[in-house]
Amino acid sequence: MFKALIKIICIALIVLSIPVSTQAAEVMKPLIVIDPGHGGKYGGTTGYSGSKTGYYEKQANLEVSLRLRGVLQARGYEVKMTRTTDKHFSNASSAEDLKARTSLSNSMVAGRNDNSIFVSVHHNASSSPTYSGYETYYYNKNFQDSNYPADPLQLKYSVESGRLAQTTHTSVINSGANSEGRGIVHQSLYVTRNAQVPAILSEVEYMSNPIAESKVKTAKFQQGIAVALADGVDKFFKIFEVKNSKNVVIKTFNTKDEAITYAKTQTNVTVFDKRAGTTIFDNTTTDYRVYHPSVELTQTKFSTEKEAITFASKYRNTRVVHHPTAEVRWSNYIAKKFDVLDANKVVINQHYQRVVAETSAESLTKATLQNSETNFTLWSSIVPQAFEVRHKDNGTLKAFYDKTLAQNYAALWPGTTVYDTTKKVVVYTNPTLITPKAVSKTVSAKSRYLTAIEVSKTLYPNAFNSTKTQKTVVLATAFEYADALSAGPLAMYYGNAPILLNPASNLNADVLAEIKRLGANQIVLVGGEIALSAKVASQLQTALPQAKVERLAGKSRYETNSVINNKLPKANGIFIASGSNFPDALAATSIAVTQGWHIVLSNGTTYSDSINDQIYSKPTVIVGGTLAVSKILEEKIKERAGSDYVTRLSGKDRYGTNAALIEHFSQTFKSPTFVVSTGTNYPDALVSSSLSGKYQAPLFLVGNSISETLRPTLTSYLAQRVTKTSLYTGGIVPTAVKTEIDQLK
Template identity: 60%
Template sequence: MKNKGILSLLIMGLILCFLPYKANAEEELKPLVIIDPGHGGKYSGTAGYSGSKTGYYEKRANIEVSLKLRNTLVAKGYEVFMTRSTDKHFSTVSSSEDLKQRTRVANNAAIGRNDNTIFISIHHNATSSPSYSGYETYYYDAKQIDPSYPPDPMQIVYSDESHRLAKLTHASVINSGANTEGRGIVHYSLYVTRNAQMPSILAEVEYMSNPYEEKKVKTATFQQGIANALAVGVDNYFNLYIVQDSKGKQLKTFTNSQDALTYAKKLKNVQVFYKKSGKYIFNNFSYDYRAYHLSVDLAQTKFISYEEAVAFTKAYKNTRVVHHPTGKVVWSNYLVKRFDLVNANAIVTNQYFREHQAVNDAITQEKVTVKDNVSSSIVYSSIVTPSFDVYHATKGKLKSFFNQEEAIAYAKLWPSTRVANNTNHTTIYTNTNTTKVAKTSVTVKGQTRYGTSIEVSKMLYPTGFPSDKADKTIVIATGEEFADALSAGPLAAQYGNAPILLNPSGSLPVETIAEIKRLGGNHIILVGGAGAISAGVENELRIKFPTAKVERISGADRYATNDAINNRLSKPSGIFVVSGKDYPDALAASAIAVNKNYHIILTDGTTYRESMNKQVYSTPTFIVGGPYAVSDILMDKIKERAGADLVKRLSGKDRYATNAALIEQFSDSLQSPVFLVSTGLNYPDALVTSALAAKYAAPLYLVKDSLPDALKPSLTTYLKERVTTTSIYIGGVVTDQVKNQIDILK
């Protein structure tokens, strides 16, 4: 080594922060080897023993070894960058400036991947004595800083790794027999190694001032031997399994994958990074905390700890943090913790952002009360007895309430009711309307499924559309499949409660034409593609009704048609996710969707479509049906997107129990004295009930040949608490047995 002497070293006390490896477990960071052939161009390096005569200078030996090392590493699968691959210099100003420029080239190549990059500068040595020989490795030791030659701050961080790289590559060269030992591993304050922004070494391959060694240096065999040995050392360096915590802090390292995995699996929220592949091969992160905005996507949504989630989320307005496993909102800057869980000693033991979460916890405990601290009302209690009862003149007690205002508001809905304060046995409100409503049963049916849809249309609009009706829209869907008509319920509701007419796919019946004329419609929407309602039918409608706007909403399949319909709708108050492979769950949901401004999303049960993203994000979402209809895996994906606090499955042992679960969930908003009944054994009749459900704000009960046991409790409660007397049967297949059973319950 020419003009390189031992520098005096001074230890300085430094407070250093460890620079972590990349913490993203999904990121692939392939290793990069930067090879720096020393000198070049006008800076020839040592002339060695005979270079001044032969012209074979150090710069040439350096490039020859470096090229062989590059080829060897590339063959092993490494990415390699060379500061130079030809005989060139980096600066004409001076050799010191040349060092700065070549180091800058190397550092620029490492930007963004410094943690898994190494720098190897290849040199050949020289001294005044022709007897010196051997291989030497130089690295920068941050523990012995010379203030006259300050290092790059990043090299201080990487110093230990530089030492590890030096030991492994040096041992590989010596143990392979590629060369003999020189002065070994030396910590020197060389410019390139102390300023490299990655682990770095400088390899002095041999002393060219020794005539015997110089001759050897020029041979391809020797050069390749050094290259092979260095490549093995590089392999050994990168063959490292690093166990890190969730923030990327190194916990422990291993050279064997199984040892690393065994260790990691004993810990929580750790990952294992394999340097040689540049991949994270394991993590057991539990992203238990999720962040959501009311309407827009956040840059980060998953967090391991509550503190991390809140620290990130509080920078945005209208956000909340959800504990994903339990579905509880744990922090928010737009929701209020308005629900208190109070024990028997009147002590608030917990507070909640959402009522259902407070009640769900309360029902698992003894002697607790849930209070709304905004309205000062009781929501639930296993201690306090409801003080206010609503009585009907003939049906007796209908319902009990904790709060007087709610009791009176309920009693005002029904004739012949009163509110009693059961603490002092006084009547505090009487509904003076004593109108008696006869028990009424209405059957709406036609000779065919198409005729039934026309009869439902006539019930909706007995004299056609009113002249002052803003929307005179008619929705037409195929009666040969159920999917399109299921999707059409909310669409029809948005267009002024448009009737849904079922139609054959390939023809336009005269009865349908007559009904469109009777209604006086000026806007006809065809739902589904040409396979559902043919182009011929569409053309005939345009001819028959030249002044009407005729349009089609469709997609490539039932799910795409469903998406196209939902894209037409206004922003939903909630979402029903139902199977598009069967009809019962969607039928029952549609009757509620039209009253609650909910969208219906059809699914194949397993596939998460991108179209769901906009629909369910931060929106109350109900999965209708069991895992066979909508899988748990799909439900979990929807929970991630919507927020686990807003997703609930409504299901029962069969279609009828699921129907009951739906009505029970929305019972507080179903106050109609009318209810709908149709068969659950086939779909055509029930497909057109959503418009009637919207007209009467009524639920739909699906039945079989007899009244299903799963429906009896729900129907009994509904009939009594709502003083319900009017039943509308859609289609001609609801049996007399069912009608009689319902009449008895009335």
Template identity: 40%
Template sequence: MKKSLLVSFFIFMVVMIHSPSFASAEKYIVIDPGHGGKFSGTSGYSGAETGFYEKVGTLEIGLKLKEKLEETDIKVFMTRQTDRDFANDSKEDLIERMNVANGFANGNNDNSLFISIHHNAYPFSTLVKGYETYYYSKAAAWDEEYPPDPMQVNFESESRRLASIVHPQVLNKTGLLDKGIQNDQAFFVIRNAQMPSVLVELGYMSNPSEESLIKTSRFQNDAAEALAQAAINFFKVFEVKDSSGKEIKQFTSRDDAITFAKTLNNVTVFDKDKQETIYDSTKVNYDVYIKGKSKAVSFTELSDAINYAKDRNNTKVIDKKKGTVEWSNYLTRPYQIRSKDGSSKGSYFEKSQAITAAKAMKDVKVVNRSSAETLWTNISGEQVTKTLNVKALAGSDRFETAVKISKEIYPQGFKDNKNEKTVVLTNGLGYADALSVGPLAAQLGNAPILLTRSSSLDPFAEQEIKRLGADKVLLIGGKSAISTTVEKQVKGLGVTAERIGGANRYETNLMINERLDHVEGVFVANGLSYADALASSPIASASDWAILLTDKKELSAEALSYVKGQDTAILGGEAVISSNLEEQLKNSNGSNVKRLAGETRYETLAAILDEYNDEMVSDTVLLSIGQDFPDALVSSSLAVQTGAPLILVHDALNSSVQDVLFEYGMENRVTTLFTVGGKVQEKPKSQVANRLY
């Protein structure tokens, strides 16, 4: 029968707060073949005699629509697939029908649509015919007795858009008379659908000729084809959304959507068809660095980052998530794809980039350009000639990690003929006294550095002293750092215990330095911050340089006397070593004073590594975290043994340190990467490893 405003009653419905999914949702359609079971719909012109009621035609079209859409990436649901009803009462039937429909869309409402299929009738004339599309508009069809679902009110613009897509498709495909898009009817199903929705009246069954048409398989197929295409087209839009997921504007052009989004901050562009976010300025995906600068300019799109970098000198673009170099106008591309005949098929900044590209080619290999060694190949008979052994030196805590390093250096303990069988023991919970001990440990026959607690000798350290076969333990720090109890425990192991400890860290530092047999130069570092001193320790230990600790403002007379006449390198910027202290040194040592500094501890590390790159020539690299001292502290003896640089990282490899590793990896055939301690994250470890192939 003709469906004017359906009589129903108000149902209180709890409205779910909906946050649209940007990347993992699916496209849904809920097909609702109108009526069913005891609710047959209009009998039309001849249905009472033939049995072809409205419910029959709508189900035929609905099933054909389902079949067509199942060939697409739209997930299809139907309120009914047989001749059934949902309740004995017509009002309850509609309520339950929409509970079923809305249940399908629950949680994915933004990416769902609802099409209710019907045929029309006009009891007063058999001449009326044509096609109408309905959507719900609160302004045009408000009835206080029959309020709409609040979610449908919010979806009104999308329902209107769906109607505007469905209507011409159906007209063009079926040839029905155009009776327009309507929004003045509050049909229960469209006003209570919790997703964009339309109701289609596919011809008048009260019109004999139109009823005959509706019964044909061809018409049913054409109507289903039109609705399927409309559903497909409905999703072909690009939504610009704010950070909460609220849509700001919608576009049919990808480029227009992204162009508009770039005028805003903290927005996304969602490709509704592919169900993926294609632009996201709520996240920073790429950083542009200028060489020697710690701060980056961030971009969402790689193309934007590269365009910005191209206009500037000494720049590179880093993928923040991967930590990979994507573009640069000053770095060398270390990795090359070569064919069988040796011709180049492209050069890359990252090994992973080269291998990914090479996998799409035949009979090629990826080589390190400087060494010509093969890193990957699919050429028959060719072999990989360069690998990197990544080895973790990590214990259950810092005390065991120190032992792991000692065992790496002396796997069989001290040899019987070793002149110096000394172990350096320092407080593992405070760095004050031990920052400068690396060079002394190196000169004591490369003594391993072990850690202990203040009040009692750590069991890991105790067992290692025994295993090594040490005859002497050098205690670093006063009795507050290493107690007399520890000293007695050490002596109880049958070894000599000697203490180097002053009234404070600076006195202890001078006492350590005075024990050095030979000094080629002096690093001056802030004694209240461990980062810069630790960064220099492997180089100082391997090169006979001392590490002199000071406060920020000035050197003591004793410290100034110690450094006088020496080549001197100040570590860190003026935030840690003042310009006044630098003047003190220059007045004493003249042109032999230089400052190695960056905006962060990692930039300073890069400056140190770059300045003394000739001192670090090795097939090994050490890697540890830069936010804590113990793992890096005990690494200096391993650095002395291997000649390796110590790389300090946080959650990613610093840009300037990365540049140093670019050069180091090309100039040295690195075969081993030691990660010291268990706190090095996978991302920086991978970044460092990739630079060393």
């Protein structure tokens, strides 16, 4: 007894520690579970003549049940039966048999309890051969017996069990299928009190009555009972339930119009058509979402902030997000570190997110925004940006409110000082006074294969160092961008491996020579055999017998992308980019390789498993406009990741999107080097991602000129840094564009 009690307590504690969903189950059409009573070694009553004829209750029960199934299925119901043959469920005893069949029926309705019912079909017997008639039994929670406890769910559905008993019993009697016996009876029968849905037990007739027994065996009688029962089931389901936001029925109606008229007077309710199994009216708003940074909560949507906080506060590491505005309203793991101060430096507001705090501060006439953890001023309409980072040749690069931040920035760039404009003195000088000479280098060759090789030589001019742990080359197709778009982060995973390009059918001799020059002992092929044939893999293995040749591929570009992402370590963030075109994904690649992010390719409309698996509570950037990734898909991504974690970065064209990405991540680039490539073809920009990885440098995409959608960002980026090295990949970038960019350095 004591051990059993301990076990119960342990189970209860485990259950309490797990977020349990109270949301409505998936809407679906009604499910009826029919249980033909008895069966197998448990024959039920022998009736008046069963001991002589061998026709027992179990057979009559099954015959009526099969007919009932047929009628219900013809009317569009989903029907399951505990048995369709003469069988029992336990050899131990009839009591254990009841438990087993009840457990089976409950498993059949699991997750669909709200729109399912249980009908157990039986035939009765009495010591008196004159008893006859139809009877219906159900469990009534108002007459509970502690010796025969009911399943908690039956207590919930008890009233509905009574209604089911009423509709089916009345239907049978009114149809003339049978006369009334003892009527509707509430009784604590095992199968009805432990059913986890509305449940009845139908005693069709008394087989101990010889006249009734003869009738029971006829097809006409059995079919009449089946049709009448089905009519009663119809009446049970032909109602319209008005439910609140917690999926609790607050009122029922017999007509749709009455239900909807009433629902329109309420807030946060739905109208459920029980017969159709669909929601026909919904004015609920679930603007508040609850998230955990790693554990997937089973309930995330709430109608009110209070409900959301009450749920979230039960668990560690949760946050409540106002979905429409993406504002974090409550959290027990994120600090409110952004303070809004008034003119007297009094904190008047605190926020979890900087963007929300900035909006709050900017709405005031006089205000200052501070990080409470560092006391750094982030924005102010009162305090001036008095600390300027100046370069001896380039002039003022950037101004700061705080001296420490200014010094930290100046420390990145040789030849800079920090000037206090208030006191008119230099307060910091970078120890490295000499600024490196400007370098403008073009990495290109006569073909895309050779350009990729030149990039590889720029990365590893003296081949792989003997101490390099991963001596890997990533090999991608030279003519189809789809699979190759996933190559950038993969190359970084392999120790910033060079990305080489190859034709689909044969191994290029120059490519092989470069692999040998590098001293690679592993070659990873990206994409299936249409991208890089089996012959290419075989040629590699023959030419490099000691090397490991591995292929990462799926049946489509999206599956290949998913295979590669599953190979990578856990991401710091996710880019969602179109797999139907290359510029957006390539623009994101140079940032993904420097930030440890994954690129997830999308067809722009479908919420795929690969998206779902990657983005839960992860910083997620949707790359490109709504033609690339639709608004509908964006909403699904926000629901999964949390709207506070999702940002769309896009421009009027591919160059504008490139600019938006660089601006958003500009503070993460602290390199004197930047990379420029063409935005009109993918191979050169693709292999450039390894250069971004090596130098922690952004990639700017250009056409025949600097796009006006990119120019402001490019100009601002170069003006704020001592960027002395420009790397141009490929021979497509015009000389005039290179000259113009170099003049901005």
